[in-house]
Amino acid sequence: MKRFGDLDSRVAKLAQSFGPFCRKSARLSLQTGRTSRYRHLAGKILLITGIVVLLSVCPTQGQQPERAKDSRPNILFIMTDQHRWDCLGANGNSLIKTPELDRLAKSGANFTHCFVQAPVCVPSRVSFFTGRYPHSHRNRVNYTPLDRGEVLMQARLKQAGYATASVGKLHYYPPTAQEAKRTGFDFVELHDAVRPLDHYSDYVAWRKAYDPQSDIYYRALAKDIPPGKNPFRQAINEKYSETTWVGERTRHYIRQLADGDKPFFLFSSFWKPHSPFEVPQPFDAMYDDVDIPLPKATTLAEIQKLPLPLRLLILRGHPVYDTDRERLQWMYRSYYGAISHIDREIGLVMQTLKDAGVAENTIVVFSSDHGDQLLEHGLQGKNCFFESSVRVPLIVWYPPSVKAAQHNELVESVDVLPTLFELAGLDEPYANQGRSLVPLITDSDRPYTPRECVFSENVIPEVITSGRLDFAFIKGEGIKGVRHPDAKMVRTRRWKLNYYPGNGEELYDLQNDPGEETNLADSPEHQQIVYEMKDRLLHWLSTADEPDQIAPRWLR
Numbered sequence: 433m434k435r436f437g438d439l440d441s442r443v444a445k446l447a448q449s450f451g452p453f454c455r456k457s458a459r460l461s462l463q464t465g466r467t468s469r470y471r472h473l474a475g476k477i478l479l480i481t482g483i484v485v486l487l488s489v490c491p492t493q494g495q496q497p498e499r500a501k502d503s504r505p506n507i508l509f510i511m512t513d514q515h516r517w518d519c520l521g522a523n524g525n526s527l528i529k530t531p532e533l534d535r536l537a538k539s540g541a542n543f544t545h546c547f548v549q550a551p552v553c554v555p556s557r558v559s560f561f562t563g564r565y566p567h568s569h570r571n572r573v574n575y576t577p578l579d580r581g582e583v584l585m586q587a588r589l590k591q592a593g594y595a596t597a598s599v600g601k602l603h604y605y606p607p608t609a610q611e612a613k614r615t616g617f618d619f620v621e622l623h624d625a626v627r628p629l630d631h632y633s634d635y636v637a638w639r640k641a642y643d644p645q646s647d648i649y650y651r652a653l654a655k656d657i658p659p660g661k662n663p664f665r666q667a668i669n670e671k672y673s674e675t676t677w678v679g680e681r682t683r684h685y686i687r688q689l690a691d692g693d694k695p696f697f698l699f700s701s702f703w704k705p706h707s708p709f710e711v712p713q714p715f716d717a718m719y720d721d722v723d724i725p726l727p728k729a730t731t732l733a734e735i736q737k738l739p740l741p742l743r744l745l746i747l748r749g750h751p752v753y754d755t756d757r758e759r760l761q762w763m764y765r766s767y768y769g770a771i772s773h774i775d776r777e778i779g780l781v782m783q784t785l786k787d788a789g790v791a792e793n794t795i796v797v798f799s800s801d802h803g804d805q806l807l808e809h810g811l812q813g814k815n816c817f818f819e820s821s822v823r824v825p826l827i828v829w830y831p832p833s834v835k836a837a838q839h840n841e842l843v844e845s846v847d848v849l850p851t852l853f854e855l856a857g858l859d860e861p862y863a864n865q866g867r868s869l870v871p872l873i874t875d876s877d878r879p880y881t882p883r884e885c886v887f888s889e890n891v892i893p894e895v896i897t898s899g900r901l902d903f904a905f906i907k908g909e910g911i912k913g914v915r916h917p918d919a920k921m922v923r924t925r926r927w928k929l930n931y932y933p934g935n936g937e938e939l940y941d942l943q944n945d946p947g948e949e950t951n952l953a954d955s956p957e958h959q960q961i962v963y964e965m966k967d968r969l970l971h972w973l974s975t976a977d978e979p980d981q982i983a984p985r986w987l988r
């Protein structure tokens with residue numbers, strides 16, 4: 433038995449080298465070599481002959497990539513952090529300067545209605561990377577570890593023969609390169625950009641090595657800003673900023689991976705335009721003469737009318753809902769400047785794809801993990817279901833098969849994974865809950881069924897911890913003995929229902945109230961809509977966990 437055991441493992445090893453079709457031949461070759469001494473020698477000769485024959489007829493690890501490189505596209509996934517859908521020229525914003533992203537949007541598939549599955553970093557990112565809703569992948573809160581049962585996009589692509597690399601923000605826990613590699617990245621350059629984690633940051637180490645002013649904290653504001661100029665001007669030089677670093681390292685990996693034998697998956701993750709609003713020269717002054725329309729001022733009385741979890745979220749810590757208008761204008765200009773800075777880097781990245789000779793065979797995806805309220809409804813940041821938080825840019829660019837078009841269909845961030853896999857010719861993972869957009873964006877004959885509604889969900893932990901990152905969880909009792917306000921959003925083209933269990937609801941008519949200012953949840957004439965929207969939520973919750981009712985066949 434032991435010998436058979438040994439044989440089995442050797443067969444497996446050999447077959448792994450030669451490919452599955454050679455398994456039988458590998459077993460025969462190995463079996464031939466285990467009888468008498470003479471036959472052992474003869475077997476060895478036969479084995480070597482067998483290997484030579486197998487090498488000539490089976491694709492080897494060394495030969496396979498040549499063929500793979502021709503048939504499977506590279507994937508460059510560019511993500512920004514806290515980037516609202518409407519802060520993109522291609523989405524109708526005539527004030528923001530994003531020429532490179534606009535070019536990408538105009539020559540690719542640009543989605544104007546893409547919604548994230550959670551309006552906060554980690555749950556949203558894990559949904560992008562698993563194609564699964566937060567209540568399924570269970571990574572509900574920032575600074576919580578990934579469920580070991582979840583397989584992320586990079587692991588699947590690596591298994592399929594891709595070289596995988598990540599530059600910039602990942603936000604996994606533990607926040608180390610080792611953990612990032614465990615999730616499937618071959619190469620990792622990390623910058624999660626939170627001060628307590630800076631000792632893990634490759635960006636911080638790079639600045640120490642190259643920036644003569646590395647003793648200045650990268651978020652520090654300049655001290656010599658004259659009145660009337662941007663008070664958020666960053667103290668450090670732009671060429672040592674985190675945005676420039678992510679761009680440079682992305683280009684480095686494009687050049688390195690384009691030279692390799694395997695197709696590549698490169699995740700390029702910018703930390704900006706996330707607040708605080710520090711922005712380097714010259715981007716600090718780029719919008720000096722532009723008056724960006726500001727949201728209307730929010731009063732405490734208006735905030736107090738909102739459902740309890742939302743009210744507590746806006747008023748937690750040191751609320752800034754009454755920030756003065758001049759400062760708010762500079763916040764907007766700085767946010768726009770940070771996006772224009774990223775846009776410049778993306779232009780350079782696209783040029784590097786061309787220079788490296790891989791632009792024709794690389795799928796480029798651009799999106800963000802959530803938006804930013806920028807003081808709409810009195811909130812700085814996100815964690816809520818208003819459009820500015822849950823709606824993000826999404827561009828899929830791949831000229832060989834993706835048609836240049838704008839799409840106004842409702843789509844979700846879980847749709848990105850199955851879309852990329854189908855474009856790359858890979859099987860859709862069984863656990864995936866998204867819907868491939870390929871029939872919508874290519875000449876595919878398969879029909880595309882548009883979504884009637886999209887979903888998002890959030891446990892709003894900051895409500896309990898007042899913004900501190902202390903999420904001690906007691907099973908069955910919630911965080912610090914308090915059950916999460918496990919809020920859910922369902923949105924159709926016209927209606928949005930936000931449901932806070934035990935703490936009320938919001939219903940907005942997006943057609944007549946795009947600013948989401950009038951909550952109709954208690955209006956008697958809208959109770960049928962409330963009922964229908966809750967029915968959609970229940971239907972989703974009771975079906976989303978199972979991609980199908982029947983397990984996949986063991987053998988195909």
Ligand SMILES: [Ca+2]
Nearest residue numbers: 513514553801
């Ligand atoms: Ca984020």
